[in-house]
Amino acid sequence: MHSIVEIGNLSKSYRRGGQIVPVLEDLTFDIMAGDFIALMGPSGSGKSTLLNLIAGIDKPDHGTLRVGGIDITALSESELADWRARNVGFIFQFYNLMPVLTAYENIELPLLLTRLSGSERREHVETALAMVGLTDRMAHYPSELSGGQQQRVAIARAIITDPTILVADEPTGDLDRVSAEDVLTLMARLNAELGKTIIMVTHDQHAAQKAHHIRQLDKGVLLSSAA
Amino acid sequence: MSIPLSYIARNLWTRRLTTALTAGGLALVVYVFATVLMLDAGLKRTLVTTGEYDNVVAIRKGAETEIQSGINRDQASIIEMHGAVAGGANGERMASKETVVLISLIRRGDHKPSNVIIRGTAVIGLALRPQVKLAEGRMFRAGSTEIIVGSNIASRFEGTRIGGRLRFAQRDWTVVGIFDAGGSGFDSEIWGDVDQLMQSFRRTAYSTMVVRLVDAGLYDRFRADIDTDPRLTNEVKREQVFYSDQSRALSTFITILGMTLSIIFSIGATIGAMITMYASVASRVAEIGTLRALGFKRGSILWAFLAEALLLGLAGGVIGLALASLMQFASFSTVNFQTFADLSFRFVLTPAIGLKTLAFSAVMGVIGGFLPAVRAARLNIVDALRAI
Numbered sequence: 001m002h003s004i005v006e007i008g009n010l011s012k013s014y015r016r017g018g019q020i021v022p023v024l025e026d027l028t029f030d031i032m033a034g035d036f037i038a039l040m041g042p043s044g045s046g047k048s049t050l051l052n053l054i055a056g057i058d059k060p061d062h063g064t065l066r067v068g069g070i071d072i073t074a075l076s077e078s079e080l081a082d083w084r085a086r087n088v089g090f091i092f093q094f095y096n097l098m099p100v101l102t103a104y105e106n107i108e109l110p111l112l113l114t115r116l117s118g119s120e121r122r123e124h125v126e127t128a129l130a131m132v133g134l135t136d137r138m139a140h141y142p143s144e145l146s147g148g149q150q151q152r153v154a155i156a157r158a159i160i161t162d163p164t165i166l167v168a169d170e171p172t173g174d175l176d177r178v179s180a181e182d183v184l185t186l187m188a189r190l191n192a193e194l195g196k197t198i199i200m201v202t203h204d205q206h207a208a209q210k211a212h213h214i215r216q217l218d219k220g221v222l223l224s225s226a227a
Numbered sequence: 228m229s230i231p232l233s234y235i236a237r238n239l240w241t242r243r244l245t246t247a248l249t250a251g252g253l254a255l256v257v258y259v260f261a262t263v264l265m266l267d268a269g270l271k272r273t274l275v276t277t278g279e280y281d282n283v284v285a286i287r288k289g290a291e292t293e294i295q296s297g298i299n300r301d302q303a304s305i306i307e308m309h310g311a312v313a314g315g316a317n318g319e320r321m322a323s324k325e326t327v328v329l330i331s332l333i334r335r336g337d338h339k340p341s342n343v344i345i346r347g348t349a350v351i352g353l354a355l356r357p358q359v360k361l362a363e364g365r366m367f368r369a370g371s372t373e374i375i376v377g378s379n380i381a382s383r384f385e386g387t388r389i390g391g392r393l394r395f396a397q398r399d400w401t402v403v404g405i406f407d408a409g410g411s412g413f414d415s416e417i418w419g420d421v422d423q424l425m426q427s428f429r430r431t432a433y434s435t436m437v438v439r440l441v442d443a444g445l446y447d448r449f450r451a452d453i454d455t456d457p458r459l460t461n462e463v464k465r466e467q468v469f470y471s472d473q474s475r476a477l478s479t480f481i482t483i484l485g486m487t488l489s490i491i492f493s494i495g496a497t498i499g500a501m502i503t504m505y506a507s508v509a510s511r512v513a514e515i516g517t518l519r520a521l522g523f524k525r526g527s528i529l530w531a532f533l534a535e536a537l538l539l540g541l542a543g544g545v546i547g548l549a550l551a552s553l554m555q556f557a558s559f560s561t562v563n564f565q566t567f568a569d570l571s572f573r574f575v576l577t578p579a580i581g582l583k584t585l586a587f588s589a590v591m592g593v594i595g596g597f598l599p600a601v602r603a604a605r606l607n608i609v610d611a612l613r614a615i
Contacts, residue, residue, distance in 0.1 A: 057608040057609055078524055088520075092612070099241070100233075109518075110521050
């Protein structure tokens with residue numbers, strides 16, 4: 001196994017009310033390809049910020065951050081957008097589906113940024129829908145789906161471009177126990193069967209147990225690693 | 228590929244009430260804008276079709292209208308005998324010496340007086356205007372106090388039906404026919420025998436002459452001869468140009484008034500579109516953040532919101548244009564500022580007006596949507612994703 005994410009001396013701070021608030025301080029660690037890690041810690045510990053940096057939607061103040069061998073801190077905003085489209089699959093706590101698009105269209109959305117033809121896109125979307133078990137719901141709008149189903153659509157959207165990494169921010173935070181279990185099982189399957197590298201932020205100890213490793217953050221500092 | 232149009236259109240549909248109200252505001256402005264253009268086009272078409280391309284009008288130099296013009300009998304004979312004037316089948320000259328006078332008639336409905344052009348002409352005058360056809364009754368007899376009236380006059384003024392009597396110039400005149408001038412300005416005129424009318428109005432000179440040239444290509448030579456002949460104080464113009472020139476003052480007035488109103492209203496409608504689009508952005512901050520996270524660039528977001536505003540504008544444009552198109556079934560009467568006579572014309576919708584109107588509505592939409600679209604495009608991804 002090789003490192004898919006290499007983090008070196010990474011720091012990030014925010015300006016709040018004229019004051020600089022450090023969020024991540026001198027963070028260094030690697031994530032191996034095919035790994036499934038859970039980032040845990042109290043609110044404000046910096047775990048979501050770290051996830052945002054790895055996903056390329058935020059920029060660090062200092063340090064190096066390589067994902068799939070690419071130094072993403074050196075990419076321009078436009079290059080970063082292209083990079084995200086190819087390499088990152090997002091799973092959000094509140095699913096973040098487009099309410100006016102059907103399940104099918106939501107899943108197809110990232111493929112519109114590729115050069116695939118309409119028929120190729122259809123093939124990909126149908127495969128993803130089958131993988132998350134929602135083929136019969138492809139024409140439904142998010143409002144017509146349960147929370148668990150919406151999150152499965154979001155997962156299908158996240159994997160549709162076969163990204164390098166999947167980032168999940170509290171993916172079960174808005175779900176009941178049964179739906180949360182379904183989603184976690186699906187993520188574990190994606191990791192085991194497709195070899196997807198998954199980085200998941202969670203407060204839920206039970207969800208974290210599904211990961212291979214748990215990384216604890218507190219006040220922007222990495223505390224420990226547990227298998 | 229950019230954000231799909233279905234996403235853009237469905238967002239408008241999702242907020243149906245807001246979309247309908249905003250599009251309705253835009254539609255009202257578009258309606259005013261299109262109606263003004265249609266009115267102007269109707270006026271121009273009416274006055275342009277009043278003239279025949281081969282016909283030439285002779286008037287007194289400097290006169291802008293037939294009412295202001297005067298041609299004495301000697302001058303009329305010189306012009307009539309010019310070699311460029313065509314001859315008719317019976318050897319007569321294709322020249323109609325005419326007198327044009329304003330009289331006041333009472334309108335049906337509001338019973339208020341309004342100026343009407345009465346034209347003294349002869350049978351040859353009808354021959355020179357093939358668009359003028361008798362719709363009812365018969366032609367007036369030469370040397371009589373009979374008159375024929377244009378279709379707009381017959382429908383809008385009292386005493387102008389066949390058999391009706393009108394009193395003017397100290398005589399009673401009998402309506403014996405109604406003519407249809409094909410929507411031209413002649414529809415708003417009354418015609419009678421030129422000699423009888425000149426006598427009644429105590430005129431010694433004609434107002435204008437209309438002549439048909441042997442060949443339309445002789446116009447420049449004919450004009451030069453009339454200009455340089457020391458016996459003449461007249462000038463000539465192609466009949467179409469002469470009548471379309473008469474639309475200028477009214478056309479300018481309609482255009483300035485209409486455009487001023489349209490611009491003022493459009494500011495309000497554009498602000499309405501802007502508020503709608505700002506609300507649209509505000510309600511979709513998290514969606515924008517998600518799209519950006521998925522890899523859509525700022526340009527795509529900008530385009531998506533501009534396209535949404537454009538669709539909103541076009542929706543207003545189509546509704547406004549549809550409403551304005553109904554005006555084609557209505558006619559409009561007003562006083563022509565140049566002739567001081569009542570003139571009826573229709574609202575005319577042309578493809579060019581349709582395109583201009585849709586472009587106007589699209590511009591209102593895009594201007595209204597520009598700042599909200601820029602705001603959407605400039606949102607920070609992390610902040611936007613936190614907005615749920």
